[in-house]
Amino acid sequence: MAATIVATHERATAAERILRAAGVLFRERGYHGSSMRTLARALRMEAASLYYHFRSKQEILFAILDRTLDDLLAGVGRAVASADGPEARLRAAVRFHVLFHTDSQHEAFLSHSELRSLTQANLRLVLTRRDEYERVFRGLLASGVRAGVFQVADVRLTAMAVLTMCTGVATWFAEGGRLSPEAIADRYVEMIMKSVKR
Amino acid sequence: MAATIVATHERATAAERILRAAGVLFRERGYHGSSMRTLARALRMEAASLYYHFRSKQEILFAILDRTLDDLLAGVGRAVASADGPEARLRAAVRFHVLFHTDSQHEAFLSHSELRSLTQANLRLVLTRRDEYERVFRGLLASGVRAGVFQVADVRLTAMAVLTMCTGVATWFAEGGRLSPEAIADRYVEMIMKSVKR
């Protein structure tokens, strides 16, 4: 299922190496700002060779976002299943979300900044699953409210606030910076729990 | 000073109309995904005519971001000056920040998503002033902590969390949607105050 997680190291297939390099490049310069030639150069190959692995640049973008959503949905599912009760479940989900945005920083950033560069058909596929992901957080908040442990004025709005706050980590996180991913996740969890608890 | 605020209606100069249209276009398709020809078409003119008003496409992008930062800095200054005490000041600043991101949605969105498309020199100019803006929020949090009304584990991190959460509004806000800008601002203020209060 989550076999879509790409090995970070040695022995990656050519397709995987291309997706990884494209993730970095698209994040740095944007989809339209990145040419197939530039991508090829980063991989020490010619642009034409990319077309043996992917039919188009669009297919590369879609593959990145599609995998990212696989990983997000599988990861949040595992996180929620690992905990009991609304509070522990929300903690686990937020923790996963933040850590995903530090670990898969480039791909996570693209999965919201380059939605506009998808074709209509591909966008529809991605948005359907992103809605599914957001629904998980709305569900966690709603069940905490029902259980009387959370107090939020608007579940939908709070879910968006929580998600965009954590998603923002991908925009400013720097590896080797002042705070480790774990420290950031811990503090984000505390800020959010303090805000939603009854 | 904040005479940089562009009139939304009638009698806008050609340069202002171009900046406004470019804001929408760049937001929808990205800077590199938008051509001068497309921008010209939206304004019912020819691409060459744009060069009478701006020297390059880059100059248009920079002008948008530069004005946006003028407006952000002037606006947050007014907001903070209008209130007394750390709590009321943070409320006012957050409220302004959210409303700015619904009112100037396109430009606000660009001012973080298209930083990567600026030349190095222009980026430096924009980042200097964005840091200044962020410093306002860090200052408000820090003075609340000193006054004993706020309790936050990490002022820097909390400032980033607050700002990216509110900035995120520009990514999903839809005019005429379920919630008015004022309702969103009010609820964001409450969520944030609950999270930072001692």
Added chain:
DNA sequence: GTCTATAACTAGATAGAC
């Protein structure tokens, strides 16, 4: 599976008429 060569097109920007 990667290459060279190239087709077909679009980009930003300028010259100069009106």
Added chain:
DNA sequence: GTCTATCTAGTTATAGAC
């Protein structure tokens, strides 16, 4: 102040050799 026409360079993608 806006136009038509055009230059130069870069774009995605394909054909076909190796």
